[in-house]
Amino acid sequence: MNQVKLKNALNELGAEYNASSNELLKVLQSEVEQWIPIEDCPKYVKHSETGVIRNRSTHRVLKPNNSGYVKIRNTRGEVIAMKQSE
Structure with a gap:
């Protein structure tokens, strides 16, 4: 090259x-980078290698709580706690 x-x-x-x-x-x-859509949560994607979750439109990475979970909303408006690894 x-x-x-x-x-x-x-x-x-x-x-x-x-x-x-x-x-x-x-x-x-x-x-x-490989970002995979999260089923039933169209606003978020998860990185295939690191497991980090981010907002699809703003690309803002969500910060997990002390237990390693982030809260996201699904298509029905329900809040889901999802494990995020870094």
């Missing part, structure tokens, strides 16, 4: 989309 060509390509994409190369790298990295 030619790093100079890659940097130039990122700079060109950044200019085209009015974004820095660091912002483009973050987008590419997030596309590589």
